[in-house]
Amino acid sequence: MNTRPYADIRDDLLAREARLRDEVRAHRAQLVEPGAATGNTFIAGSEGAAADAEDELEITLISHWQRELDEVSAALQRLNVGGYGDCERCGKPIGLPRLRALPEARLCLTCQEQADRAPHRS
Ligand SMILES: [Zn+2]
Numbered sequence: 733m734n735t736r737p738y739a740d741i742r743d744d745l746l747a748r749e750a751r752l753r754d755e756v757r758a759h760r761a762q763l764v765e766p767g768a769a770t771g772n773t774f775i776a777g778s779e780g781a782a783a784d785a786e787d788e789l790e791i792t793l794i795s796h797w798q799r800e801l802d803e804v805s806a807a808l809q810r811l812n813v814g815g816y817g818d819c820e821r822c823g824k825p826i827g828l829p830r831l832r833a834l835p836e837a838r839l840c841l842t843c844q845e846q847a848d849r850a851p852h853r854s
Pocket of ligand 1: 819820821822839840841844
């Protein structure tokens with residue numbers, strides 16, 4: 733199968749992955765309590781939280797970027813092992829225009845609209 737059409741998308745994803753990694757690292761370094769943002773539990777409740785208000789903002793940002801980074805990394809993984817560009821729900825091709833707009837998309841537009849309309853808890 734020809735994967736050339738995705739070459740520019742891969743470049744885009746690699747660039748974003750590098751940028752997001754830098755952002756996450758840089759902002760983690762700014763935390764008063766660096767330990768507050770390790771792992772996936774750093775927004776769980778306030779008990780034991782030594783983070784001040786500024787830290788909370790940082791942690792929100794970091795969590796946002798971390799999630800995006802995970803999606804971008806997962807997309808690169810699919811590019812490497814195969815399956816990139818196929819909808820995870822219906823298996824149909826997601827379509828190049830959508831992939832160019834949202835390279836980390838897992839669902840085709842139809843499935844995405846259904847998912848948005850009836851959101852599952854994630
Ligand atoms: Zn689909």
